[in-house]
Amino acid sequence: MTVRSQFFSADEGDAVAVENEMGKHAVLLVCEHASRTLPARYGDLGLSEDVLSSHIAWDPGALAVARLLSAKLDATLIFQRFSRLIYDCNRPPESPSAMPLTSEIYDIPGNRDLSEAERFARTAALYIPFHEAVSDHIERRKVTGKGTVLVTIHSFTPVYHGRVRDVQIGILHDADSRLADAMLKEAGPSFRVERNEPYGPQDGVTHTLRLHAVQHGLLNVMIEVRNDLIADEEGQRDAAEFLSELLRKALATQSH
């Protein structure tokens, strides 16, 4: 009978999923845009099925790659179970993108004129518990003397506002670039890997990194994979193989 339990219907669970909670690796994988699911109360937000299955609702392929990485590294994975169209967990409540009115070229009718009660419900039910779960995980490890390396997994669309993107994998960072620098150094030629592409901190995409890692001195990186490369299992396996090796090599050069 709380705000959170009223928000979700009885059979849809709540906002956060934690997998491989006792994973031994220092890496914590976080996937804010893992899911295209809308909580039942929202219907279709006034959007077509095409739009609801596109990158504006979620990061296609990101969760699959994150799960493969979790298995390869034996690392804990925390992901958001609902679409960023309702609350984008990589944005603070004060950001206009947290509950977006538009995304790329689409208006989102169901996000027009949100009341303060509606904004509160989304913040309380989706954003706060998600980041509390991340924060609690890091704190539990810290108490037992274990450091954490924060790695967030995203995907991006190959064509954005009509423009084709050549970059295949983006290694993004905020003020603390230690892990990103090491990864870029080790990246090799098998993928086209670039720094802070196709987005960077100036686009407000490093909220999760800042919230949990940058200010606490934890190694951290945000990884963006072009979603056409991870549209099927083979592509997901290749990307996960590449990224797990890249993380291993880069982390071997860092103390954490």
Place this chain on the structure above:
Amino acid sequence: MTVRSQFFSADEGDAVAVENEMGKHAVLLVCEHASRTLPARYGDLGLSEDVLSSHIAWDPGALAVARLLSAKLDATLIFQRFSRLIYDCNRPPESPSAMPLTSEIYDIPGNRDLSEAERFARTAALYIPFHEAVSDHIERRKVTGKGTVLVTIHSFTPVYHGRVRDVQIGILHDADSRLADAMLKEAGPSFRVERNEPYGPQDGVTHTLRLHAVQHGLLNVMIEVRNDLIADEEGQRDAAEFLSELLRKALATQSH
């Protein structure tokens, strides 16, 4: 070992206090600015004792009046146990006044350049649980067929930016003025009572009303008492006596 429990020291409890939880009256009293206490982690925020005991840290007298009203009406009271200087629970996270840089004529050094991690911690530890408690209380009553009337209790300083205020009691409302109208009609001459003074909805002070009542069709009002009138017990008793009678008379004209 959660965000919330890390935020407070072991002996300082948490954000919300609920008194007379099983009170029979339909009125729910809410006091967002009840306390001048700062969580231990903040020290003095860089402010002098004079400032920390003034109206910029809390609404002096408001909690005392709210408690007397709770007893007189047999109404539940929910109040915030910490100062609005850390988080003003009558403001949403996207409002610059939620974690204010300045208040009246004072800078608040401890609120300068807040990190996203710090904003998250305050929102998660102070704002969200406070309004979840209010929302849960209303919902629990609703499930058993009982309506709720939301009454928030505030006080204001007699001199603001050097200007003396003549109004003694303000009856504030947002889009739903039913209860405020009825109270203004019944107010009589014993206090100088005015509508939407010394603040009104245009000043962003009706967040709590909008969050819990306006959009759900519940009767609601925000009451502002000039704090020189409730600086001692006698004044607090007089104000509570006046307000409890005023609420009774006004509510008798309304269905709820």
